[in-house]
Amino acid sequence: MTNPWDAVRSGIDAGDASAVATAVLDLDDDARREVARELPGYLPAAREAAAREERRREQARQARWEELCERAARTGRSVHEFAEAYTVDGPSVRNRWIEPVRVAGAAVLPGAAAVATWLNRRDFDRGWEPADTDDVPLIAAVVAARLPEWRRDLAVRLARRLRGARPRPDRRVRLALRLLRESGAEPPEHDPLTLAWVAATLSDDLPADPLLDAMLPRLFEAEGVGRLLRTHRNWPAVLTALAKDGRVGRAALLDGCRSRFLRGGQAADQRFFVFLHDQLAPSPEEIAPYARDYLALLPAAAANVADLALRQVRRLGPIPAEQAGEAVEALLFRAEGRLVRAGLTWLDRLLKDPAEDADAYAPALTAALGSESGDARERAVKLAVKHADRFTPLGADMIRDAVAALPAHEGSRLAAVFGGEVAAAPEPEPEPARFVPVPLPAVPEPTPMPPAPETPEELARITLTEYDWRAHERWLDGFVRLAARHRTGGGRDRLVGALAPLTRHWSRSHPWTPWWDTADWAAAMAKELAEPGAWRQAHPQGTETVTERVPDMRHGAGARVWTLMRYAEVYQAQLEDRLPAYLLGTPTRANGILDPDALVERIEGYERDGVQALPLDLRQALLRLGRTVPGEVATRAAALTSPAGRTVARWLTDRPAEPEVILRWDTHQGDVRVFSEFVCGPEHREVLGDLLTPRFHDEACERLLAVLAGHRELAAARSAWTLRSFWPLNKPTPADLELLVTADGPAGQGVALIMAHYLHAGPVGGAVGPLLRLAATGGLPGEELGRQLAVLLERRPDGLAGVMEALRTAAERGAHREVWQIMRGLLPGRLPRPGERATPAHTRLMRFAADVGEWADARGDLPVVAELAGRRRASELVRQARRLHGQLSGGAFTT
Secondary structure (H helix, E strand, O other), X not given: OOOHHHHHHHHHHOOOHXXXXXXXXXXXXXXXXXXXXXXXXXXXXXXXXXXXXXHHHHHHHHHHHHHHHHHHHHHOOOXXXXXXXXXXXXXXXXXXXXXXXXXXXXXXXXXXXXXXXXXXXXXXXXXXXXXXXXXXXXXXXXXXXXXHHHHHHHHHHHHHOOOOOOOOOOHHHHXXXXXXXXXXXXXXXOHXXXXXXXXXXXXXXXXXXXXXXXXXXXXXXXXXXXXXXXXXXXXXXXXXXXXXXXXXXXXXXXXXXXXXXXXXXXXXXXXXHHHHXXXXXXXXXXXXXXXXXXXXXXOOOOHHHHHHHHHHHHHOOOOOHHHHHHHHHHHHOOOOHHHHHHHHHHHHHHHHOOOXXXXXXXXXXXXXXXXXXXXXXXXXXXXXXXXXXXXXXXXXXXXXXXXHHOOHHHHHHHHHHHOOOOOOOOOOOOOOOOOOOOOOOOOOOOOEOOOOOOOHXXXXXXXXXXXXXXXXXXXXXXXXXXXXXXXXXXXXXXXXXXXXXXXXXHHHHOOOOOOOOHHHHHHHHHHHHHOOOHHHHHOOOOOOOHHHHOOOHHHOOHHHHHHHHHHHHHHHHHHOOOOOOOOOOOOOEOOOOEOHHHHHHHHHHHHHHOOOOOHHHHHHHHHHEOOOOOHHHHHHHHOOOOHHHHHHHHHHHOOOOOXXXXXXXXXXOOEEEXXXXXXXXXXXXXXXXXXXXXXXXXXXXXXXXXXXXXXXXXXXXXXXXXXXXXXOOOOOOHHHHHHHHHOOOOOOXXXXXXXXXXXXXXXXXXXXXXXXXXXXXXXXXXXHHHHHHXXXXXXXXXXXXXXXXXXXXXXXXXXXXXXXXXXXXXXXXXXXXOOOOOOHHHHHHHHHHHHHHHHOOOOOOOXXXXXXXXXXXXXXXXXXXXXXXXXXXXXXXXX
């Protein structure tokens, strides 16, 4: 007879949760107790067995890869030409023991409390859950044989252990919900369970969900539901349809919405409940019994809730004067202009009705007369004068008392009808301090590139790490210089000796292809230096070329592969005994820039010595070439005669048209990405090659900018791909923004987007300093920066206050003209169009734009401002638009 523990242990060792489930399903009680005794103590052994299996798989993978490499060498092909190469490195799920022991414990541990504790052990957690490790169906299957009461107990215990909710529910959530549904247990009152149910349940599954009746009331009670559902439009529609079919109670849904409104909360968190209430479209008869609840929402509820409440109250028809007066007064104390205007309109309608007691509304009118909004006070004065004959002496006295608190020009109009003492005209406020422009800060020169190693020992001390691009440059430049300087004699022996440690690395790296590290290429160069002909000896049939050792540009980050291609080019030149005395593309500045005079001097040296430029090295030089060319340097460049010299002269004196950059927002695997496209002429296509080929690899901005130091816009546009990603990928940082500023070349959408991203965070975002420095160089793409800010604010409008604060800081520190250019790009994308509702944020933006326009003495019409300035209704937004339009047109605006 087979030992039951042996069968379970075999499934655990094999990492096969299905085998474990099969083994435990038919066990009797004694066998279950035996497995339960052995299981906890076996966990360390299970971990070790899984680790051994993982090592075995890794060894098999390596052996398979080596076999493919040998096959590629025999056939003279690249290993990446074989389809099998793309399956060798398939994802390997580690810790395969976890799911089998979870299934086993769920099946054999005696108590529901013990099983719940077992399934929630910390050492069973995975950082991520691959699709093929889902053990929820197996656990549900093995506990199905337990007694119903036991299963209900387990379901409730698992539900109570839930904490928080993720957009993609994990297996703890899925298991708890599945067991609750299958066992028929009453879900515990636990907010995280409600959130988990909401996150894990598709709206289409609601009608048939056994948990719907129990969970639906909690939808209106649990904290965080509104935040979780605020972007879901399907849930309200489905719940409304269920109420129409009688599956859920319509009255319960409306009661739930009202209770949620009365509890308060931010507008965004109430959005789902407002939409559900609108979808239910209650009739006046359904609203009438709850009129007091809706009236209670008017004074302090979130703006969207107050809007809803006002709509419902208006549908009720006449309401008692006392309630109507309180409601109007509540609206007139609101901060939102639209609600204040709605209150004034309502008040006007009430005062027109001869059946109404006008005195009942005198307190509300007095509240409007005390409003901080000049527009609201103006309308209130008009209403008081218009309906003056409707008030008794008691009501008129209340209005008369407000006269003294009004500005003189408003109080005098009211006093002419109601009497009262008009406030004396206030002393004119001192004019605000005039804006005094200050000069932009000086831009320091980029620091020089550290010099090339002068001795073999200095070269050997350079550590080639993946992320230190300057070390890569210095090593390659130093090797070429020292190899040319010490071709024979003691100097050569000294260089070979210093690089001897690298030759030992060569023996380890040579069998593998491609070579992904500069250290691999440096080792090959050191080996060839120590043993001339080492490459030919390793490939006597000539079946493999150096180029085949370079990774395909599509399989890695462009800047990394580009650097490997440069090393490969130098290695090939070494094999063919045509190494130059120095390289052309080594930067002269620590930011990657190559000064034009240095490049011309290098080409002049090549022409004197009859040296032919290495093609990729020349392309690298052109991509790093600085844009400021003194006349003397241009004259020297024009005298160059070699093909490389004529190319350099062309780029210095008649540079080809810049590539066009196109940015496009989209998603990749559900994550926000900024895709970039580049439209290049033939010269740039030849120089760039496949460097900017679209690929699903994040690019470190610093490394890409090191290659494209003279074309900062290309580096910025490519590295912006992950700028708004939620994934832990390389993203441009404030430090990268500083590097973009010190680089060269025109700035466009890419640079503007990265700068806008950090301006969106306000003055603490780190973008003000780079903005000032780029403005000082004359290279700030102001209008484009404004357009990119508009794009970001469309996605996250809550950043407008921080943007304006950052721009104000920049303007006060000397960039007032550049900030106005930013506003020219920002305003068309953020101001309300005809028919759109204006908000206080629009008014603040327009006021700031008018300030900046005056500081910069701006001129030139802006259609969106002209349209607002021409509107008939003189709101504060319109007044500020008229102020700005007058500045832009050179005179006061008249209507």
